[in-house]
Amino acid sequence: MSRRNTARVADILSSRSGEEMSLNERFLNPQMGRILRTLGFDKVWKGGEGAHLIDSDGERYLDLFGGYGVFAIGRNHPEAIAAIEEVMQARTGNLPQLGVTLLSGVLAEQLLERSPASVGAMVPANTGTEAVEAAIKIARAATGRPRVLYAEHAFHGLTLGSLSINGNDEFRAGFGPFLPGCDPVAFGDLGGLERQLAAGDVAALVLEPIQGKGVNLPPDGYLQCAQKLCRDAGTLFVCDEVQTGIGRTGRFLALEHWSLEPDMICLSKALSGGLVPIGAVLVSRAAFDGVFDGMERAVRHGSTFGGNDLAAAAALATLRVLDGEQLVARAKSSGELLLELTAPLTERFEIVREVRGLGLMWAIEFGPPAGGAGRRLWETVERRQPGLFSQLITVPLFHDHRIFCQVAGHHMNVIKALPALTIEEDEIRRFAAALEETIAAAERYPAALARFGFRTGLRMAGLRR
Numbered sequence: 001m002s003r004r005n006t007a008r009v010a011d012i013l014s015s016r017s018g019e020e021m022s023l024n025e026r027f028l029n030p031q032m033g034r035i036l037r038t039l040g041f042d043k044v045w046k047g048g049e050g051a052h053l054i055d056s057d058g059e060r061y062l063d064l065f066g067g068y069g070v071f072a073i074g075r076n077h078p079e080a081i082a083a084i085e086e087v088m089q090a091r092t093g094n095l096p097q098l099g100v101t102l103l104s105g106v107l108a109e110q111l112l113e114r115s116p117a118s119v120g121a122m123v124p125a126n127t128g129t130e131a132v133e134a135a136i137k138i139a140r141a142a143t144g145r146p147r148v149l150y151a152e153h154a155f156h157g158l159t160l161g162s163l164s165i166n167g168n169d170e171f172r173a174g175f176g177p178f179l180p181g182c183d184p185v186a187f188g189d190l191g192g193l194e195r196q197l198a199a200g201d202v203a204a205l206v207l208e209p210i211q212g213k214g215v216n217l218p219p220d221g222y223l224q225c226a227q228k229l230c231r232d233a234g235t236l237f238v239c240d241e242v243q244t245g246i247g248r249t250g251r252f253l254a255l256e257h258w259s260l261e262p263d264m265i266c267l268s269k270a271l272s273g274g275l276v277p278i279g280a281v282l283v284s285r286a287a288f289d290g291v292f293d294g295m296e297r298a299v300r301h302g303s304t305f306g307g308n309d310l311a312a313a314a315a316l317a318t319l320r321v322l323d324g325e326q327l328v329a330r331a332k333s334s335g336e337l338l339l340e341l342t343a344p345l346t347e348r349f350e351i352v353r354e355v356r357g358l359g360l361m362w363a364i365e366f367g368p369p370a371g372g373a374g375r376r377l378w379e380t381v382e383r384r385q386p387g388l389f390s391q392l393i394t395v396p397l398f399h400d401h402r403i404f405c406q407v408a409g410h411h412m413n414v415i416k417a418l419p420a421l422t423i424e425e426d427e428i429r430r431f432a433a434a435l436e437e438t439i440a441a442a443e444r445y446p447a448a449l450a451r452f453g454f455r456t457g458l459r460m461a462g463l464r465r
C-alpha cells in the first residue's frame with residue numbers, strides 16, 4: 001500500500017512502531033533482515049541512552065557496538081542535542097557556499113589545537129570515507145605522484161577511492177577495477193614499505209594506527225619508523241583516525257601514543273556525538289597550500305554539506321563533553337580495567353587465543369582447541385562458515401545477558417567492543433563476568449552450541465547465495 005506522508009515524526013514513531021522489519025524487507029536490505037532474524041537480533045529499538053540501547057519492552061542492552069564507534073560520548077547526549085537545537089533556534093546563515101561560517105572555523109581551531117603541530121588546516125567532510133577520499137586526492141595533487149600505499153586488512157570506507165585502499169577482499173570483490181597505483185603493504189613490515197617507497201612515486205601511505213577490522217595493534221616502533229621512511233621518501237604519512245580518534249584509545253588521538261606527526265589525519269564517527277554525519281581531514285599547511293594554490297583553485301575539492309552548522313555545533317559540544325566529563329582519561333582507566341578483567345580468560349580457556357586493546361577499543365580472539373571432541377566441533381562449525389564460532393558467544397551474550405556486540409570482521413573469530421567512553425565500571429564488570437560465563441558454557445556444552453552453529457551456519461550459508 002502506498003501512503004502519502006502527512007504524519008509528523010512523533011506520530012510516525014508512535015503509530016508505525018513495529019513495522020521496522022517489514023519496511024526493511026520491502027524497501028531496504030532484506031539480507032540484513034535475514035541476518036537479524038537468524039541471530040535473533042531483530043529487536044525494535046525504541047531508544048538509546050548513554051552506553052545503552054533500549055528495546056520496545058523497555059529492556060536496556062549494553063551497547064558494545066556503539067554504532068560502529070560513533071557514540072563515544074554516549075547515545076543522545078543532552079549537550080550534543082542542545083547544541084543542535086541552538087543552531088536551529090538561531091536560524092543561522094548555514095551553507096552560504098560562496099561565503100564562510102563561524103562554527104566550522106571554531107571547530108577547525110579547536111581540532112587543530114588538540115592535534116600535532118604537523119597539521120595546520122582542516123578540510124571538512126561528511127563521513128569517514130569522504131575524509132579518506134579527500135586525503136587521497138590531496139596527497140596526489142600536493143605531491144604530483146600517483147601511488148597510494150595501504151596496509152593489508154585495512155578498512156578506510158566503501159566508496160571507490162577508499163575501497164581501492166581497502167585490505168579486505170570480501171569488501172572489494174566484484175567492485176573493481178580500482179584506482180590505479182594503490183598497493184598493499186603488510187601492517188608491520190617496514191622492509192616491504194621501504195621497497196615500495198624506493199621508486200619515489202608514492203604520494204601517501206594511509207594507515208589506521210590500530211586496525212579496526214580485528215583490532216590489530218601495531219608492532220613496537222612500526223608507526224614511528226613508517227612515518228620516518230615516508231618523510232625520507234617525500235611521501236605523505238596519513239593517519240586514518242576515523243575509528244581511533246576522539247578519545248577512543250585513551251588519548252584524544254591514538255597517534256599520541258607514538259608521538260606521531262602525520263601530514264594528514266582523517267576524522268569522523270564520534271566527532272559529532274553520533275547525531276549528525278561528519279568528517280574532517282586535518283592537513284599540513286604545505287600539503288593544503290599545494291592543492292588550494294590560487295583563487296581559481298579555491299573550490300577544487302569540497303562537498304555541499306561539508307562544514308555545515310549542525311555537524312560543527314554537535315562536534316563542538318562533543319569536544320566540550322569530552323573535556324567536561326574527562327572522557328579521554330576515563331577511556332584509558334576503563335580500558336585498563338576491561339583488559340585486566342578479561343586478559344586472564346586466555347589462561348582459563350583453551351579457545352581464547354588473545355585479548356587485546358587500547359583504551360576502549362577492545363577485542364577477544366578465539367581459536368580451535370588442540371584436539372578431541374571440542375576440536376571436531378570447532379571444525380564442523382567453522383566449515384559451515386569461517387568466523388561462525390564467535391556467534392556462539394555473541395548470541396547468548398545478547399539473549400541471556402542483554403549485551404550487544406559483534407564480530408570484528410568477516411571470516412575471523414574476533415569479537416570487538418567499542419562502548420561509550422561513559423560506560424560505568426559496574427557495566428564493564430558485568431560484561432567481563434557474562435563473557436566468562438558464556439565462554440565456559442561454550443566449552444562445557446559444545447554439542448548444544450554446535451547444533452545452534454549448524455542451524456545458523458546453514459542459514460548464513462544461504463545468505464551468501
Ligand SMILES: Cc1ncc(COP(=O)(O)O)c(C=O)c1O
Binds near residue numbers: 132269
Ligand atoms: C578507520 C576507518 N576509516 C574510514 C571508515 C569509513 O567511515 P564511514 O563509514 O563513515 O564512511 C571507517 C568506518 O568504519 C573506519 O573504521
